[in-house]
Amino acid sequence: MTDTTKKREQWGSRIGLILAVAGNAIGLGNFLRFPVQAAQNGGGAFMIPYFVAFLLLGIPLMWIEWGIGRYGGKFRHGSAPGMFDVLWNNKLAKYLGATGLFISLTIMIYYTYIESWTLGYSIFSILKLYFVDNPTFENMKGFLEAYQGIKSGHGFDSLWTAYIIMLITFSINFFVLYKGISAGIEKLAKIAMPMLFIFAVILVIRVFTLGTPDPTKPEYSVWNGFAFIWNPDFSKLDDPKIWLAAAGQIFFTLSVGMGTIHAYASYLKPKDDIALSGLSTAATNEFTEVVLGGSIAIPVAVAFFGVAATQEIAQGGAFNLGFVSMPIIFQKLPMGEIFGFLWFLLLFFAGITSSVAMGQPIIAFLEDEFGFSRKKATLSLAAFTLICVQFVVFFLKYGFLDEMDYWAGTFGLVVFALTETILFMWVFGADKAFEEINSGGDIRIPVIFKYIMKYITPLILLVIMVWWLINDAIPILLLQDVPEEKVPYIWGARIMMLIILGLILFMIHIAWKNKELNKVEEVK
Amino acid sequence: MNLTIEGIIFWIFGWSVVIGLVAFCFYKILTNQKGNNLSEE
Numbered sequence: 001m002t003d004t005t006k007k008r009e010q011w012g013s014r015i016g017l018i019l020a021v022a023g024n025a026i027g028l029g030n031f032l033r034f035p036v037q038a039a040q041n042g043g044g045a046f047m048i049p050y051f052v053a054f055l056l057l058g059i060p061l062m063w064i065e066w067g068i069g070r071y072g073g074k075f076r077h078g079s080a081p082g083m084f085d086v087l088w089n090n091k092l093a094k095y096l097g098a099t100g101l102f103i104s105l106t107i108m109i110y111y112t113y114i115e116s117w118t119l120g121y122s123i124f125s126i127l128k129l130y131f132v133d134n135p136t137f138e139n140m141k142g143f144l145e146a147y148q149g150i151k152s153g154h155g156f157d158s159l160w161t162a163y164i165i166m167l168i169t170f171s172i173n174f175f176v177l178y179k180g181i182s183a184g185i186e187k188l189a190k191i192a193m194p195m196l197f198i199f200a201v202i203l204v205i206r207v208f209t210l211g212t213p214d215p216t217k218p219e220y221s222v223w224n225g226f227a228f229i230w231n232p233d234f235s236k237l238d239d240p241k242i243w244l245a246a247a248g249q250i251f252f253t254l255s256v257g258m259g260t261i262h263a264y265a266s267y268l269k270p271k272d273d274i275a276l277s278g279l280s281t282a283a284t285n286e287f288t289e290v291v292l293g294g295s296i297a298i299p300v301a302v303a304f305f306g307v308a309a310t311q312e313i314a315q316g317g318a319f320n321l322g323f324v325s326m327p328i329i330f331q332k333l334p335m336g337e338i339f340g341f342l343w344f345l346l347l348f349f350a351g352i353t354s355s356v357a358m359g360q361p362i363i364a365f366l367e368d369e370f371g372f373s374r375k376k377a378t379l380s381l382a383a384f385t386l387i388c389v390q391f392v393v394f395f396l397k398y399g400f401l402d403e404m405d406y407w408a409g410t411f412g413l414v415v416f417a418l419t420e421t422i423l424f425m426w427v428f429g430a431d432k433a434f435e436e437i438n439s440g441g442d443i444r445i446p447v448i449f450k451y452i453m454k455y456i457t458p459l460i461l462l463v464i465m466v467w468w469l470i471n472d473a474i475p476i477l478l479l480q481d482v483p484e485e486k487v488p489y490i491w492g493a494r495i496m497m498l499i500i501l502g503l504i505l506f507m508i509h510i511a512w513k514n515k516e517l518n519k520v521e522e523v524k
Numbered sequence: 525m526n527l528t529i530e531g532i533i534f535w536i537f538g539w540s541v542v543i544g545l546v547a548f549c550f551y552k553i554l555t556n557q558k559g560n561n562l563s564e565e
Contacts, residue, residue, distance in 0.1 A: 014553065014560050044534025051541060224525050230538070231531035271563040276556075280549035286542040294538075307525050440563060442556050 008076060009181040010267055016182070018277055019189040021264050022284040023353025025255040026196070028114070030289040031347060032318035034249060035298035038229050039314055041245045042236030047290075049237070049246035054286065057247055057460050060453040061256040061417060062282045063445065064424050066274040067437040069265025078266040078364025080259045080420075081508045087428045094512060096423070098504045099416045100259030101361055105381075106408035106500060107258065108358035109388045110401045115351030116169035118344045120147065120162065121323065125330060125340030129155070135328045144323050150397040163393060170386065173352065177359045178378040181267050185356055192349040199346040200292040206339060207300050213332070220306050225299030228307055244467055247460055253289055254282060257417035260357040263364050275441035296343075297321050304329050322347065359385075369511035391496060398489035399482070407497060411465075411473050418461040421453070430454040 011017040038046045072083030080100025084093040124130050130143045145151045149159025156162075176184040212221040236242045251257065265274065301310040301321065313325050330340035359381055366377035392401050424433045434450040479487060527535075553559070 011562060014558070014562055017562070018553075044531055044538070047534055047538045047541075219525075223527050226535065227525045227527040227531050230535040231525065231528050232534050269563050273558070273563075276549060276552055279545075280553060283542065283545040283549045287546045290538050290542045442558070443552060 008073070008078075008267065010269070012182040012186055014273075014277065016186040016190055017264070017268075018280050018284065019193045020185050020353070020357070021261060021277070021281040022288075023189045023193050023350075024260050024264065024357035025253065025281060025285040025354075026193075026288045027253075027255065027350050027354040028118070028322070028347055029252050029318070030285065030293040030350065031200075031297060032293075032322045034253065034289045034293045035229060035296075036314045036318055036321060037245055037249045038294060039298055039310075041242045042233045043228065044230040044232035045234050045237055046242065046246060049243045050249065053243075053247040053250040053460070054282070056452055056456050058250040058254050058256070059279065059282055060449060060457040061251075061421070062254060062261070062278045063275065063437045063449070064421055064433070064453060064457075065256055065261035066265045066278040067433060068420060068424055069262035070268045070270070070272065070274055071436055072262065073266030073268060074270055076368055078263050078368050079361045080262060080416075081365065081511075082368060083262055083266070084420075084423055085512075087423050093423070094508050095505060096419055098501065098508055099412065099419065100262065101365055101504045102497075102501045103257070103408050103412045103416055104259045104263075104358040104361045105385070105504075106404055106412075106497060108355055109385050110392045110404050111351070111358065111409075112169055112173055112355045112385070113166050113389055113392050113401070115348060115355055116162070116166040117147070117323065118347040118351055119169055120165040121327070122341050122344035122348060123165075125327075125337050125344055128337050130327050131331050131337070135331045137324055137328070140324045140327050141320075143327070148396055149394075159393065166389070166393060169352075170382070170389070173355050173359065174378055174382040176352075176356050177363060177381070178375060180374055181360075185264075185360065188356060189353055192353050196346055196349040196353075197288075197292075199342045199349075200288070200296070203339065203342060203346070204292060204295045206333075207296055207303075210300065210303050213303055217306070220303055222299045222303040224307060225302030225310070226295075228302050228310060229294055229298055244464060247464055251413065251417070251464070254285055255354065255357070257413035257415075257420075258358065259361045259416065263361040264357065266364065271440040273440050273442040275438055275445050276443045278437075279443070297326060300329055301325050304332060365507075369508075369515075388496060388500070391492065395489045395492065398486045400489050400493045403476075403490045403493035404497060406472070406476055407494075411468055414461055414465045414468065418458060418465060421458045421461060425454045425458070 011020075038050075068083050068087065072078070072086060075082065075086045077083050077086065079097065081094040081097030084097035087093065121130075130140065132139060142151065143154045146154040146156040147159075147162055149156075149162060152158075176188045178184065179187070207222055210222045212218055214220055255261070268274065298310065298314070298321075301313055305313065305325070313321055316324075326343060327340065330336035330343070333339055359378075362381050363374070363377045366372040366380060367374065372380070392404070430450055430453070433453070434445070434447075438445055475481070479490065482490060
């Protein structure tokens with residue numbers, strides 16, 4: 001089965017690797033979720049718990065995942081089941097790793113569809129397809145819903161436009177994955193990431209030079225937008241919810257707990273640095289989030305709608321901000337079609353560098369544990385995700401995507417992160433783990449991080465998990481406040497997720513059974 | 525809502541932390557013997 005003589009793929013350069021892992025982390029959330037979280041949770045004061053969480057949760061988890069990944073790669077394992085199996089000599093270990101595959105695969109199914117909206121909107125922007133004489137929130141919300149097939153109108157009689165753009169997005173993703181680590185993923189990162197930074201800088205400069213767009217409303221200014229994000233409200237620091245929100249933001253923004261960083265790190269050589277590279281990817285993500293992400297959507301929204309309306313927009317969530325409010329602003333800006341094009345293409349680049357990372361763990365699993373060729377592994381994954389995404393596309397209005405996003409993209413992440421931290425720092429052993437992370441390192445990680453990774457990081461993860469379990473997971477599981485007509489579809493989403501998880505567990509079982517049979521044959 | 529002195533301080537603080545960290549990391553990478561290369565087998 002597994003061809004151990006075949007050379008594993010490798011990264012071509014260090015910058016390429018850092019850009020690829022940073023690209024995995026930098027997603028739509030950096031530009032849409034962070035500014036909303038900051039504005040809602042104490043403004044500038046939010047940065048205190050945010051940086052504390054970055055230090056105690058984000059950076060340690062980055063190092064843990066890079067460490068597990070490179071260690072697993074030594075044994076030719078590019079996905080969590082094999083990695084956990086070498087960390088813990090127990091029959092259960094590989095099955096615990098199923099979560100890592102389940103999460104990345106499930107998120108990829110719906111995330112690629114969301115990503116396709118950004119590509120669609122970049123085309124609509126340059127062609128001015130959503131531009132009207134008097135743009136309103138209702139109008140733009142209607143455009144989005146018509147594009148998604150929830151309603152008809154705005155030139156969309158069905159969701160075929162969204163479907164075709166989704167197919168294009170899928171094709172680009174799988175083409176990149178098919179090309180492999182160095183020729184596909186690394187090459188994409190080297191093109192998409194600089195483009196993303198250039199587009200973001202252009203947009204930030206435009207925001208800074210916006211001043212007060214409507215002189216009759218002097219309070220509607222970009223500086224008041226920055227005040228909305230940065231003026232600190234220290235009274236909020238007493239509220240544990242703010243600290244949990246900051247920890248949650250750090251957790252999401254770094255894309256930890258998904259199994260993707262492990263997969264990328266598994267293609268490193270045993271003496272490659274991970275201490276500095278891991279820190280660099282986390283730092284690049286933070287720069288994109290705090291400096292670039294915090295300087296576009298919210299300040300510009302305040303400049304056009306004022307603080308009170310922006311507060312409402314923020315309450316409506318990140319998608320409202322990105323796909324409803326921003327298109328209104330582009331229609332009011334001179335050359336708005338170009339800025340709209342740049343904004344949505346920037347989001348598309350942020351999305352695609354993340355979605356290809358989500359495909360890699362399953363491809364690595366099929367290659368490493370079943371001996372599939374890259375082509376066969378990519379085609380198998382493409383066929384499977386294409387079948388699953390049909391439900392997401394056609395049942396979007398019934399909450400199918402939201403259900404998957406909660407269990408795989410929110411709650412699942414913290415479960416997986418806690419599992420890997422315990423396995424690496426407690427079962428494998430903190431001393432060995434810390435030595436593994438530092439091995440080949442271009443910087444020496446301060447020894448205090450060994451204790452942070454062993455005690456504090458898992459404790460924070462446990463608190464987040466319990467908090468989410470009580471406040472969100474149980475009400476969601478019990479379908480509280482879910483309209484009657486959505487219930488069958490939500491159960492449909494759950495059944496699909498259970499099938500995905502069951503299939504992964506079954507494949508792990510088969511892969512290891514085959515390995516045992518091969519061993520017996522070799523002995524004979 | 526006007527930008528306050530505290531707001532400006534936190535703005536500078538937030539940006540300084542992340543810009544400083546990125547500068548430190550890439551300075552370390554670029555001045556390292558290996559530079560942009562990964563290790564040999």
